[in-house]
Amino acid sequence: MLAPSAAVAAEPAPASPPANRSYASVDPASxxxxxxxxxxxxxxxxxxxxxxxxxxxxxxxxxxxxxxxxxxxxxxxxxxxxxxxxxxxxxxxxxxxxxxxxxxxxxxxxxxxxxxxxxxxxxxxxxxxxxxxxxxxxxxxxxxxxxxxxxxxxxxxxxxxxxxxxxxxQPGQSNEATLKVVEPYAFFTPPGLDVVLDGGLQTGGNNSTFRYDLRFAGDLFWSNLQGYLGSDEEGRATNARVMLQRRSLEGDMLGPFRAREVSVGDVFSPALTMGARSVAGAGFTFSTAPLEQASVFNRIDLRGELPPGYDVELYINDVLRNSTNQSINGRYEFRDIPLSPGINVVRVVTYGPRGERLEEVQVVNVGAALLRRGEAQMAFGIVDQDTPLFRPRRSSRPLIGDPRLFANQGARAVVSVNYGLTDLISLTAGAARIPQPGGGALGVYSLGGRTSLFGLATQLDAAWNGDGGAGVSVGAAGQFGPLSAVLRHAEYRDGFVDETNLSFDARYRVDRRSELTVDSSVNLRGRIVPISMRVLTNNYEGGSYDVIAAGRASSGIGAVLLSAGLEYERRHMRPAASDETLKGYITASTFRSYKWQVRTSLDYDVLPDLKARFLSLTVDRRLSDTWSVRFGLGQPLDNTHDWNVVASSIYATRYGDFALTGEYDNTDADWRVAAQWSFGLGFDPERSRYNILRTGPGSGGSVLFNAFLDENGDGVRQASEAAAPNVALEGAARGALTGRDGRVLVTGLGAGPTAYMDVNLEKLDNPAVATPPTKVQLRPRPGRTARVDYPMRPTGGVMVKVELLRDDGQRVGLASVRVQLVRPGSPPVDGVTEFDGSAMFDAVPVGNWRLQLEPLQAAKLRMRLENDAVIDIQGNGDMAPDVVVQVRFDPPLADTTVAATDGGPR
Structure with missing residues (x-):
């Protein structure tokens, strides 16, 4: 989930093309x-x-x-x-x-x-x-x-x-059509589940371990239920979350509010432009704002599912910004991520312990977040701060945010409203109730404006709280040639705490904060390298300050994607002396020959001392479609005697993935041997039973695809109609092929706003069929199985020749005559005769068809058929006997004159 800090995450609406950008049209004649x-x-x-x-x-x-x-x-x-x-x-x-x-x-x-x-x-x-x-x-x-x-x-x-x-x-497919599958919300559907079971032996206090990780989802109360349950290494449930969510791309929920997303359960509160940030807790939220209207002045938070053993990397505009393998209640979280003016490509790349690689791409067009005149957007949320809906037992899971800020519980309520005053000026206002450590709550309020001056997105925000604290923030953003920059400065008075500023020392009172972010590309001997730079400084009461500066770059060199970065920090906290650090990293990855996936990273220090700190290497090798192996090495470089190694063998089956893993840490001579089974339980709505599958049905949408030969053309599979095996589906996380019954249950479609799959008839025994569109568009929901019936009509063909019967009795082929095959209940099949009067019809569904002239052309040219023709199409790609018809041209109607007298017409 990609969530702006200033609003609850909303499902992105399809972007409307700018009115002034019109692209070339496709001319069928060309x-x-x-x-x-x-x-x-x-x-x-x-x-x-x-x-x-x-x-x-x-x-x-x-x-x-x-x-x-x-x-x-x-x-x-x-x-x-x-x-x-x-x-x-x-x-x-x-x-x-x-x-x-x-x-x-x-x-x-x-x-x-x-x-x-x-x-x-x-x-x-x-x-x-x-x-x-x-x-x-x-x-x-x-x-x-x-x-x-x-x-x-x-x-x-x-x-x-x-x-x-x-x-x-492919026979029978329209190039200009998409089969859209819409699955309405239901009162209840059997949930899909993703399960990870892990058991092993190890050195240490507990010689044996067992843990599980369970994700489930499905429709409930005309919404989507999503849940998670995780255990510790003794098999005791420690973390849980449950959420009911309903989304609408059209924004037609909650009556006049026109909400795009409504959530209840374990949710994240919205944020204000100043003062209150997004916090987890049990509660209720809704939002009407589409994500693509994010403002450059609102840093974003990114969250998503992170199963055990997975790593995740975040790329912004092709530059590696962050990575983690630590989950919070089963999810990863990247906080306080700045975006640049213009197009931002947000890529979240997830690496699994069995060589899996999943990449999610979100394109966010960032500007001044100006609304049209009279347009309003709203976000609201109320949560029990940092308190899950269910807590199986007391756990040590980390809090979301700085615990010195949010180590208190209580009801947090936030509301924000954006309004388009004119097409060039938008206003924003918000209010929040924030629980305090000593009990009670503090009110925080904000007002602001957005506009565009001289091509720069500009903003002004002010905020104050119930204790007399206040703050003001100004910012400007724009593109200057190859540079894209955002500058923001904030002043705080009387102890105002701005939670949206995460990069500060909470032990000191902040007086002011400045931030500059610059993105650009550098030409290095013909190679364009995207880079990102950020400088942040906080000034504290009493003259203390800190400065953080970071630079990152990524580029492909041959078959290797190389990323590098440096981060400088200077802290001067009086009365202590100042200290400086400069740290760096280099990462490299490749997908060699599409079989070897190799990733390595090196962390090092420059200040206060130049030294290498840590080297890691992970190698995944796919030996076959079902078997792969993994090797990993971690080596602290400041102590070469301490190292750890991991080796795994993974066997993928239709019943899930089985992995045998061995780990050894030389630091304390610790070892662990574990067996893991990762599988999914997907509900088959046609047979009313669960199937054991590979992971996916509990965290994303699924499809039950039913392909059959539709002999009678009614679109419904009859008991006598044959199945269509070997129909391939492409576009899911893993390709699929229909079985002997023409059915296949496909998982791993994700939970994005839309998903696409392509139907491939390449392996079909008899490809002479007319089909619905081969591009299928879905709106997947976690745990929900959409049913797609795919009727395929056997087809055949016929050669038709249209002749002109002249007055002298001779017959000549007539070119450019538009003819049709018609029958009740089916759209006409069109054809045009060639120079010799012949027209070829192929991929015509089976049945009896009648040949006719296209009515408009026939009426205009006064053409008519001399003889009727009924054609029986048998199917299997066979050609029916050739048909020859004659046409005549009727003479024009004689002119008629109506005579009239003074008495009127006669």
Missing amino acids: LLLFSVTLDGATLTEGLGAYGLATDPLIPMGELARLLEADIDVAPVERRITGRLGQARAPLLVDLNAGLARAGGREFAIGERDAAVTPTEIYLRTSVVQQLLGLTVEVADDELTLRMRAAEKFPVQARLERQARRPDQG
Whole structure:
């Protein structure tokens, strides 16, 4: 979950394209079918492109599937995101902003360089070369795209797989359609569960250990129930959380409030611009603000599920900002993350103990957060601060935030309102009740304004509390050539405590705070390296101060993604002497040959002494589709005698993942041997029973996909209608294939606002079928299984010839005649005759069809058929006997004249 500090997290609404940015349209008449080769290997003979043959518009979704590249195309949001190569170099195309980023390089996208349809984004070949690092030769005379890759793509690394046929090449599929699956909230659905069971033997006080980690979710009371239960190493429940949540992309909840998200249970309170920050606790929250309207002056908090043994890394605009393997009540949390003006690409990369790698991408367009005139947004929350809804036993779990600030409990209530006074001025106001350590509560209030001056987003906020303390904050943000900068300064008086400032020493009273964040890119001998810098200073009462400065950079070098950073801190807390530290890190990762996943990091000190502190190495090797191994090493470099090592063997089955792990720590000669079973329990709504699966149904959405041959065309599977095995589903965390019964239960769809899956008929025994759209769009919810019926109609074909019966009795083929196959209850199948009067109909569903002329053309040209034709389509791709029909042209109607007299018409 990505939550702004100034508002409860809201489901992002699809961004509306700017009115002044209109991209090229796809002209069906300019369709070009290209043959595509990659380093000499043919990927497809029929990639549909549009426009000029010398620089055509290429469908990025289809191209990504052909290359098997990690690229996500979102036509609704008009964005493309992904990772390329073994170094996992980032890629972003944002048509709303008219820019593209690839591996640290940024360039503009012109209005003639792209086209958008409801299900696809097209880019010119010249743009695709820059994005994907390809050399593309367009042989317009042969209609061939010859691609040469600087680094091999996954399709080349997996030689056993054949190139996928592009979507529009599959029989019966419309290139301009998406099958949208909407699963309404229910009063109750059986929950999905994710379970981790871990037992082992070790040295120390407890020779044997057992622990579990349980996540569950499902619909309850027309909302989504999400829960977590975790134990200690003796199998005793220590942590628990439960939340009911309901979301609406359209913002149609709570009547006139038009809320986008409503939550009750273990939630996080909203925050104010000054004074009150987001805090966990049992309570109730709602928000009407979409996430994409985040302000540059509101730092964000990021939270998400973190199972045992997982690591998570945070990248902002391709720069590694933070990482952790520590969970708080089963979740990770990154706090106080600043964003830059403009497009921010937020990537959360999760690494699992069995070599899993999951990447979630959120694109946040950050500006001054100005609202339209008269528009209002609201966030409200009331929580029992730092108190979960259920606490199985007293535990030592860490508090969220500085315990010296939040080590007190009680009801915390927060409300904030944003209002668009004009299109250029927005106002914000808020109030909060904050529990105090000595009992009681303190009222905190804030007022502020947002505007844009000379191209700079500017803000002014003021806050005060019930004890007479007050604060004021001013800020400016903008882009200056290659630099994107945010400057903010705050003054505090009479002991005002600003909880939104986490980077200060709570033992001292803060008088003022200044912060500068700068993001840019540096050209190092032709290599563009994105960098991020931040300077923060706090001045305390009595002349004490501290300064924190950090710089970070990331770039791909060959097949390796390299990140480095330095953090400087100077503290002068009177009467003690000042001290300085300068620390650094270097991390590297690669996905070598798409089989080896290697990660390493080095931590070191520069001040007060130059020394290396710690080296870590993790290697994951996938030996087959079901078996992988892991090796990890941790080495303190200030004491080479202390080290630890871990080795694992993981076997993946349809019933979950089984892992055997051995750990040894040389510091105290400690060892541990453990066995772990990670699995999911997904409910099959059709058979009313649970299935043991791999993990996913308890933390994300699932789909029960039912593919069958729809003989009668009613869209409902009858007992006599055959199943469709070997239909592939792509786009989930793990690919899936329908079984002999035509069904498959797919998990791991996540809990984002939307998810997409592609239906691939490549392995179908008889691909001569007409299908619904092969792109499926869902709104996944944790624990909920959506049912997708996928009727496929067997098809056949027929050749029709239209002849003109002349007055002299001769018959000649008639070109450009629009003809249709029609029958009750089905849309017409259209065709156009060629130069010889012939029209080919293929992929026509089985049944009896009647041939007719297209009514509008027939009426305009006064054409009629001389003979009726009924065609019986048998299916299996077979062709019906050829049909020949004759047409005649009726003479124009004779002119009629109506005579009239003074007495009126006769």
